[in-house]
Amino acid sequence: MVSTQQRASTRKTVATQTEPPQKHAAVQVSGYGKEAKSIGLISHAVEQNEAGDTAYRRALALAREFLPQGPLAMRVAKLAINQGMEVGLVTGLALEEACYAQTIPTKDRIEGCLAFKKRSPCYKGE
Template sequence: MKTLLIENKGNGIVVATLNQPKKANALSLQMIRELNDFLASVENDDSIRVIVFTGNGDRVFCAGADLKERKEMNMQEAKFAVQKIKRTINRVASLKQPTIAAMNGTALGGGLEFSLACDIRIASTDGTYGLTETSLAIIPGAGGTQRLSRLIGTGKAKELIFTAAKISGIEAKEIGLVEHAVRLNEVKQKSIDLAQVIASNGPVAVQEAKKAINLGIDVDLKTSLTIESNAYEQTLITKDRLEGLLAFEEKRKPEYKGQ
């Protein structure tokens, strides 16, 4: 059985669905392999403008590592599995295309770390969210300590991680962990609607904006402004920029090609 389902929604939007509902869409080794195959296929595909990650079922987006599978591993195998998950999640974060985590239900541990690697997160008001690793005497190992603190601030991130707290989708929205919290049956459609808006804008411009934000967040202002200027210059040489100006003049919707 395929543990990752790929659906092309048109207009450059692809939905990747974690497909192990009986295992709470846990990140098994098979799913990690299929995720890496998918990432390899889209990393340099200019026809893809937005990627939406979601989970199969109506309870859990992703429960993180497959702990049942992990129990059968020796120490060396467990370390290898942790590194594979970490590298895969970092690979998601490095995608040039905008990514949306459509969290159709609960996301804990590595499942939430997966969503933190995405650009935009949409939670379910019925879901539960948290980095709960300290309750298992470990810490988040796939970027959670770093991405969460950058997203919501160090104090709140420390509180959530130290206490292994599980919070609701509504609270996740209140503290800035997610951008939207909607009813469970609205999560996927909200994500698709948002993806459609993003995909209608200049693909090169959106990707350069993502690059400028990501590279600029951890450097001083002077350096970050240089990064922005360099990214802006990349948009000036595109055919899409000329199409945008022409469409504005002709009072019509632009048709961007990503060139």
């Protein structure tokens, strides 16, 4: 088994620790959205429409992308991402490993493995 420290030193890291820290949001910031996106403050910038609900519609579209995913995995992924941004690489990798370990005994993880490339999974949050 490779320790967290060894993984960090060989730079074989996983997604939450290799991506640059950024807050994920869809916002319109009075003309500063593109600048905020370019420096990594936000992940989406949208032009305002006449109804004034472009950011809401983009956020809703993003939520619809996340909805079919396993709720337990999404919860621990969010935890690993949010807390991982606040700590160093080694601590972040340990946190990510601990979060993943929470999903191993779940029925949702088994469902995802059984469904992989055969059918759409049916997650129940168990």
